[in-house]
Amino acid sequence: MATRTIDFQPDPVETFDSAWEQFASLRSRCPVAHTDAMGSFWALTRYEDVKRAASDPATFVTSVQNVVxxxxxxxxxxxxxxxxxxHTPYRRTLTPLLSAERSEALAGYARDCADRLLRPLVERGGGDICGEVASYLPVQVFGEWMNVPExxxxxxxxxxxxxxxxxNLNDPEAMKRTSLTLYDMARELIALRQEHPLDPATDITTALLANRDRGEPLDPELIVGxxxxxxxxxxxxxxxxxxxxAVHLSRDRALQDFLRANPQRIGAAVEEFLRLYTPYRGFARTAVHPVEFGDVTIPEREAIALVYASANRDETVFPNGSSFELDRPNIADHLAFGRGPHHCPGRHLGRMELRVMLQALLxxxxxxxxxxxxxxPARWPEIGAISVPLRFLP
Known part of the structure; x- marks a missing residue:
């Protein structure tokens, strides 16, 4: 068997900026790159390549490996x-429950949560915006959306x-253990909804139990999953x-002050932040036959990472792609929420949470x-920051 070329190695000791710099280098010198790390995979780093793979589910499947x-x-x-x-019956059940209207209906609740979570940091003059605030807010909002017990x-x-x-630690045994804990919670919630069903138009668990595919109930184990x-x-x-x-605005006080003085521009700023700081680099696909990207042929059945975070900084699509520019004319083309049949169904909820969180912080x-x-810094499959200590200035 021929030795596989190693085009890059993920840095085991990243800084906040180093992963973005590595992907910028790959886009220019080796946009379809291979590594033997993390079980061996290919990385697509340019916009058009990532968009192609995400948009063609017949060739690039997610059922073999969905993340690196x-x-x-x-x-x-x-x-x-x-x-x-x-996947379609499950997606069809989920999407209406995450509509823009349903998501915006939770904005007031999200703002109350954000204000409550920020209050201790304000009293102390700062704290970890991720560990103390931003990691709790989506759990509380999702808990409200999913109707989980308080x-x-x-x-x-x-x-x-x-x-x-x-x-993030790439610890398979810990992944299994912690995932099984979440499975236990899923089974508890399903049992609760079987005994006390809610309106399937407003509760995802009840909707899954009530849904039918060609007249048959959905697979019980897949409902649990x-x-x-x-x-x-x-x-x-x-x-x-x-x-x-938070890191970006700490480094750019002029933008921080502008958004604080112009809260009506926060929504547009969030869209550019989503492009600039897309949080995923490791969503994966597997080709069902050999595929060509330029002069590179990726064999079938090998993992391919769709590096959305790199694609959204591709300078051929987004000029000055590593810079924040409010009101980009083609901002709607970004891939922060993916493309194709796995386009993120929670995109409206995610946008709302970020907008509310940023306005509350400012x-x-x-x-x-x-x-x-x-x-x-976060590690594969995410990219960005998982802990950011802030000092609130008088």
Whole structure:
């Protein structure tokens, strides 16, 4: 067997900026790159290549491996782990419950949560915006959206964070252990909804139990897998993106002051922050036959990382792609929420959470904020910051 070329190695000791710099280098010198790390995979770093793979589910499947490093050791979790048409009944059940209207209806609740979480930091003059605020806000909002028992919120936060930490440490045994804890919570919630169903138009668990595909109930184990997936999938991205935004605004006081004085521009700023600090670099596909990208042929059945975070900085699509520019004319083309049949169904909820979180932070810090220490970077499959200590200025 021929020796596989190694084009890059993920840095085991990253800084907040180093991963972005590595992808900029790959885009210019080796946009379709191979590494033997994390079980061996290919990385697509340019916009058009990533968009092509995300948009062609017949060639690039998600059912073999959906993320780099591989973390699904404990069962299939729809809809992300399934390909069309198998994934479609689950996706069809989920999407209406995450509409823009349903998401915006939670904005007031999210703002109350953000203000409450920020209050201790304001009293102390600062703190970790990720660990103390941004990691809790999406759990509380998701808990409200999923109608979980109120006393589950802290448990869900701790269990979700433990799983995310295991993924960031690339610790397979810890991934399995923490994932199984989340499966236990999913089964408890399903049992609760079987005994006390809610309106399927407003409750995802009840909707999954009530849904039919060609007249038949959905697979019970896949329902468990989907509830398990939904419990945690919306936690990490808002946390990491909020951390990255906080780092950026700490470094750019003029932009921080502008947004504080012009809150009506926060929504547009969030869209550019999503492009600039897309939180995922490791969503994966597998080609069902050899595929060519330029002069590179990727063999079938080998993991391919769709590096959305790199694609969204591709200078051929977004000029000065590594810089923040408010009101980019083609901002709607960014891939922060993916493309194709796995286009993120929670995009409206995620946008709302980031907008509310940023506005609450700016209003809570009229004197401004700055970094109080080095941010802790996220690791594959995420990118950005998972811990950002801030100092609130008088």
């Amino acid at each position: 490093p591989k973390v699904a050791f404990t069962g299939r979790r729809p809809p992300l782990h399934l390909d069309p048409p198998e 006393n589950w919120v802290d448990r869900l936060h701790d269990s979700g964070r433990a799983f995310i930490l295991a993924v 989907m509830v398990r997936q939904v419990l945690v999938v919306g936690i990490v991205a808002p946390t990491v993106t909020t951390g990255s935004i 209003e809570a810090t009229p004197g401004g904020f700055e970094l109080a220490g080095e941010p802790v």
